[in-house]
Amino acid sequence: MRTRSRIHRPASAPRFWIVLAAAGALFFLLPLLGLLTRTPWAALPTLLVSDVVGDALRLSLFASVSATAIASVLGLPLGWMLARVEFPGRGLVRGAVTLPLILPPVVGGAVLLFALGRRGLIGGPLAEVTGLVLPFSIWGVVIATTFVSMPFLVITVEGALRAMDRRYEDAAATLGAGPWTVMRRVTLPLIAPSLLSGVVLTWARAFGEFGATITFAGNLQGRTQTLPLAVYVALERERDAAVAISLLMVVVSLVVLVLLRDRWWRAS
Amino acid sequence: MACVVRDGLRARIVVHRSDGFELDVALSVPPGTTVALLGPNGAGKSTTVAALAGLLALDDGRIELAGVVLDDPGTHRFVAPEERRVGVVFQDHLLFPHMSVLENVAFGPRSRGAGRAQARLRAGRWIRTMELERMASRKPRQISGGQAQRVALARALATEPDLLLLDEPLSALDVTSRAALRRTLVEHLEAFEGPRLLITHDPLEAFHLADQIHVLEDGRITQKGTAEDIRMRPRTPYAADLAGSNLLMGTASGGSVDMGELSLAIPDVGASGPVRVSIRATAVSVHREPPGGSPRNRWPTVVERVEDHGSRIRLLTGAPLPLMVEVTPAARRELHLTPGVEVWLSVKATDIGIEPEALPGEETTTS
Numbered sequence: 001m002r003t004r005s006r007i008h009r010p011a012s013a014p015r016f017w018i019v020l021a022a023a024g025a026l027f028f029l030l031p032l033l034g035l036l037t038r039t040p041w042a043a044l045p046t047l048l049v050s051d052v053v054g055d056a057l058r059l060s061l062f063a064s065v066s067a068t069a070i071a072s073v074l075g076l077p078l079g080w081m082l083a084r085v086e087f088p089g090r091g092l093v094r095g096a097v098t099l100p101l102i103l104p105p106v107v108g109g110a111v112l113l114f115a116l117g118r119r120g121l122i123g124g125p126l127a128e129v130t131g132l133v134l135p136f137s138i139w140g141v142v143i144a145t146t147f148v149s150m151p152f153l154v155i156t157v158e159g160a161l162r163a164m165d166r167r168y169e170d171a172a173a174t175l176g177a178g179p180w181t182v183m184r185r186v187t188l189p190l191i192a193p194s195l196l197s198g199v200v201l202t203w204a205r206a207f208g209e210f211g212a213t214i215t216f217a218g219n220l221q222g223r224t225q226t227l228p229l230a231v232y233v234a235l236e237r238e239r240d241a242a243v244a245i246s247l248l249m250v251v252v253s254l255v256v257l258v259l260l261r262d263r264w265w266r267a268s
Numbered sequence: 269m270a271c272v273v274r275d276g277l278r279a280r281i282v283v284h285r286s287d288g289f290e291l292d293v294a295l296s297v298p299p300g301t302t303v304a305l306l307g308p309n310g311a312g313k314s315t316t317v318a319a320l321a322g323l324l325a326l327d328d329g330r331i332e333l334a335g336v337v338l339d340d341p342g343t344h345r346f347v348a349p350e351e352r353r354v355g356v357v358f359q360d361h362l363l364f365p366h367m368s369v370l371e372n373v374a375f376g377p378r379s380r381g382a383g384r385a386q387a388r389l390r391a392g393r394w395i396r397t398m399e400l401e402r403m404a405s406r407k408p409r410q411i412s413g414g415q416a417q418r419v420a421l422a423r424a425l426a427t428e429p430d431l432l433l434l435d436e437p438l439s440a441l442d443v444t445s446r447a448a449l450r451r452t453l454v455e456h457l458e459a460f461e462g463p464r465l466l467i468t469h470d471p472l473e474a475f476h477l478a479d480q481i482h483v484l485e486d487g488r489i490t491q492k493g494t495a496e497d498i499r500m501r502p503r504t505p506y507a508a509d510l511a512g513s514n515l516l517m518g519t520a521s522g523g524s525v526d527m528g529e530l531s532l533a534i535p536d537v538g539a540s541g542p543v544r545v546s547i548r549a550t551a552v553s554v555h556r557e558p559p560g561g562s563p564r565n566r567w568p569t570v571v572e573r574v575e576d577h578g579s580r581i582r583l584l585t586g587a588p589l590p591l592m593v594e595v596t597p598a599a600r601r602e603l604h605l606t607p608g609v610e611v612w613l614s615v616k617a618t619d620i621g622i623e624p625e626a627l628p629g630e631e632t633t634t635s
Contacts, residue, residue, distance in 0.1 A: 171364075
């Protein structure tokens with residue numbers, strides 16, 4: 001069980017192996033380099049403080065953080081149910097939850113539109129009763145983003161719960177802990193590393209969301225135009241702005257991933 | 269502070285597992301005594317623990333602890349594990365890895381409604397009893413196996429249980445620390461006044477720690493008795509093997525027993541007909557030459573296998589009477605005991621245990 005102090009000898013590998021690994025790394029590093037060489041450094045401050053970019057950044061952060069929060073609140077219990085409770089239709093539910101992972105996001109957005117649109121199955125009655133119209137609103141952005149990102153949380157949680165040693169929960173129960181105490185003080189702390197990497201993955205997917213958002217929520221600056229959409233629009237009209245926003249997204253993502261990786265990813 | 273235990277544990281545990289395995293055991297453990305449930309892997313020991321702890325519901329039978337019925341399918345009564353007062357020391361301890369030693373011990377009192385400060389106070393008392401003060405703030409992975417075992421015991425006792433269940437408490441330890449911890453465990457067990465049930469596959473553990481031993485084989489209790497009973501009068505080949513005895517069948521008449529190809533002299537206790545013959549592995553002497561002197565029971569045979577168990581060597585001998593024989597490492601060197609060597613064996617008549625064979629059906633009645 002305690003293999004922490006196991007000693008590894010330095011790895012040695014055949015040369016072609018190292019060449020292939022280097023090619024794999026370059027595949028990711030070169031595009032970033034390309035972005036940097038193309039960046040209009042002098043004009044960068046002006047480009048980034050524009051209304052378009054400011055609106056999009058605010059909206060992107062709001063939508064991705066909201067989506068992560070909703071995904072956590074709903075996805076944690078859902079992942080737990082999928083891992084622990086054998087209920088009829090579990091396979092179907094699991095399939096539906098993981099579908100957005102392989103579905104083209106545009107199709108995801110279209111599906112949402114059919115269901116939640118003004119004339120949709122749920123959207124119609126919802127609009128009639130509350131007057132709330134989800135498509136092409138900021139809530140539409142949050143819903144589309146949640147739809148594509150929550151599966152990451154659910155499957156990480158389910159996997160972690162299946163992998164954990166359930167006897168710890170048994171031990172807690174014999175010590176007098178009820179189901180909620182077991183969950184709070186034993187289960188969640190034990191899966192915390194996986195849970196946090198699930199949250200990070202979810203946020204990362206939400207931050208970069210494009211297809212479902214543009215289909216379901218449209219592309220209205222200041223209301224539904226997130227950073228990826230702003231890049232898409234700028235590519236057509238103003239290359240420099242597109243480069244600037246891309247750079248911004250790269251920096252924000254890198255900062256978040258690097259900060260979290262050192263603290264949690266290693267543990268999982 | 270000491271919990272007054274009016275009644276011990278009385279249980280009949282019947283569980284039909286989905287893999288076809290059937291467990292049916294009756295247990296009775298009075299307060300202040302340690303009963304060991306001794307059996308090989310797959311005998312149903314873990315299932316028994318799970319049923320008593322409430323992690324598994326009975327299919328039939330009844331569990332009563334300290335005058336309270338915990339499980340009775342007949343009346344649809346089932347008390348959830350967190351409502352039972354059963355302290356469990358688990359196999360490999362299962363200390364919560366994300367909590368300190370103190371937090372682990374305080375977990376029980378805290379879960380049973382004590383405030384944070386009060387729970388820590390109560391945990392602190394057990395930490396001192398188990399002499400764990402110096403590691404109270406360490407995490408379980410920073411302490412030794414022996415210390416972890418004491419923490420597990422402290423954690424179970426801090427809930428002031430009505431029953432202490434020890435599930436293979438020493439199996440996670442290496443052989444040398446096991447011997448030392450067996451001794452300290454005896455002392456610490458005395459600190460608990462309620463009934464104690466020890467689950468183990470290690471006869472040494474059972475013989476040292478328990479007042480009563482129940483031998484569990486394939487879901488049934490095949491023998492109940494003291495360590496002495498099991499050692500001297502094992503009733504199944506399994507019990508005989510773990511007690512270091514040979515259990516054989518023979519036909520007695522007067523002062524001898526017919527073992528097929530060999531007839532042995534026995535104390536004349538008036539036994540006749542089919543009997544169980546038990547010969548302790550250490551009661552058999554090994555010689556290179558035909559032995560002189562008193563033993564009337566002596567015969568030549570061949571060493572078929574030699575097993576090294578450290579301080580003792582086990583020999584398996586061949587026809588006419590296959591036996592397990594124990595000798596010291598010194599004797600093995602002196603006599604050059606290796607597989608294939610021809611030797612003489614001798615047993616004193618008084619070292620042969622004779623018991624009339626149980627009538628069919630006798631073993632199934634359990635109190």
